[in-house]
Amino acid sequence: MKKLNKLVVATMATFLMLPIGSVAAARTDMVDVSNHNGYMYVSDWTGMRDKYGVKSMVTKISEGTFYKDYTAANNIATAKQAGIYQNGYHFARYKTAAQAEAEGSYAASLAKQVGLPNNAVLVTDVEATEQQYTPLTTNDYNNFIFMSTVQKYGYRTDIYTSGSWMNNIMTVKPGTGWIASYPYVVGDKQWYTGNHAWQFSSTQNFAGTTAVGNFDVSQLNDEFYTGGQNTKPVNPVTPPDTSTVANQDYAQIGTFKAFTTVNVRSGIGNNSPVVATYAPGESLNYNHIYIIDGVVKGRYTSYSGQQRYASMGYIPGENFGTRTAITVSRHYKVHYGDSFWFIANKLGVNMYTLAANNGKSINSMIYPGQTLTY
Template sequence: MKQPLKHKIILTGAAMMAALFLGLNVNAARMDMVDVSNNNGYMSTAEYVSMRNEFGVKALTVKISEGTTFKDGYASSNIKNGQAAGLYVNGYHFAHYTTKAQAIAEADYAGQTAKAVGLPVGAVLATDVEAEQANLPKGINDANNRAFMNEIAKFGYRTDIYTSGSWANHKMTIKGKTGWIAAYPYVPAGKQWYSNNNAWQWSGSTHFRISSGDFDVSQLNNNYYTAGQSSTVKANDPGAVEQQNHQANRATGTIPNQTYTQNGLFCPNTTLNVRTGAGTGYPKIATYYPEESVVYNQVIVKADYVWARYLRYNGQFGYIALGENGGQSYGKRLVNQHTYYTIKYGDSLWTIARRYGTTVSHLARLNSMRTTSLILPGQRLVVS
């Protein structure tokens, strides 16, 4: 497996900007589709019109539900306002299933919820598979995904699987001409990733002019997410679309020596060393493998690599390379997503808080409980 190297050629200053710009005209990743959830808050029709006219967005995918208990409170307004802006509208369900029975139950819940919030028949209702399925064999994940999608079809929706590039054909089978795959290169312009799949989500930190916060954007490789509905979507400002697209493709490029707070989950797609500091010159203290994930709380951007800092079990910080600065990513970052932990014998809120670099009071707030509440083995907690 490829490891971070100590020496590599770095383009800096004007040379880097020129190299990035020259690569954008032909191979720039497009902002064809944006996905939204309750994390984005209320989104107005005007915001979706701006995305369409100035950024070239043509499709919208709305979070509908999660598990069998959570309904996204903004789904109905996102669907209605996205349609008013002329966008193709789809939905997704965040999956927690680990058995076929659970998959069918979650599909029934998602389908009923989608109907209730107005997701149009013929739209895509995808399953977002990136959580508890990490420790299951590929064959079981495949069977569970099939069960979910077969059940969803009964509601009149088309189906697809959303997952990370490191999980595709490793944790589950994603055939060509199917799948919505997430992989975030630090310079999106260049090789067009996952071009044989329905969609490639290439950024989780895109900013739109009149909307606040970070958004996930995807490039569509066919008409799967724009079929089954009528739409008059068309950007009316091609010049603005070209300019914003160039900016978005540059946004994740080289920014030397920057440190910022970011809470997220990193899933490596290769074997990586953990070091005592953000640099290859620091001692190696552990190893992470593709089957694992790490909850981090800080990102350090250097001239050669981008690093994540996380709190280790011994209370000391470890540092792992997220990818090359201006080059290859070593996995997928899930930012501002819920991370869950299943309680084991001997755990306490204090030990769990320490493991995830947070506080007991914060854990209690996340889980709507008191700091003195009893916790039991097998119980699942939201930890970030």
């Protein structure tokens, strides 16, 4: 999960790019995603499934009582089409039982809205400062209230937290829980086998698929996160019903390569005049992504200096090509009194990933004037 707390970041990107079965190691059984990963295509999931053995996903649904993840509905729908079992998670902000109940109702209601199936797992992701400084017994009761509330909506539920918090900040009973703990080298380690799942990395790169960027991956120790079901693809609908898909846009730069004829329009609207086409195999460099009534548009600047909008596919549904996003490094200068926790909260990034990306752990010293990459 692209969240605030993790344990230790793995330094094993090359190893993780190997397909399942190449060595004895932790399995990439489950992937969790959020707005940090953007909209997931059916081809992303099928590549993960076929090349890496992914069979389950968890998508962020909500946070506190104030945030709805805009990618959840799409990510659930595309995972379903690829035959990936769908689950969701809620980033907990509660400190009291009343807040836990409110967040449980909020998360479960939104889960219904975005299409999370009945009997899926709706996880409480408990790792924020609100819980860090709350007594264990209080956290345990608040987690119980949240989970009991979620179950009233027809969902199963579980606790996600770090290995360092388990049974210290809150209780995770044997045979339950999804635990994050990142060894420096995974190798053939098998950690937290007494829990439902072990999240062992946040830097998985699914080489050879259309999935772009780093992902959080977990090994499943039982069938809790697959519902005991054999997943298999269902027939996708092309084009999909986009009548309830809200318009969205987000900053992203990258390259799009068409594998069918792609229309290019003069304006962002789906009825704007077609001014050009891209043939299968041709590529363009885009600088922004728009979702217009379910159609994904990539904006680019033409040779004449005009803004053009190429259709890249449907949300959810068919893709018209492959998209390779470009990651841009950003920098932060450390100020007096800063900590990894403070900086991560300020920038909206993962604390443990921030530290690892700079060759440190969250317990490392940082100094005013030092530059961190994120």
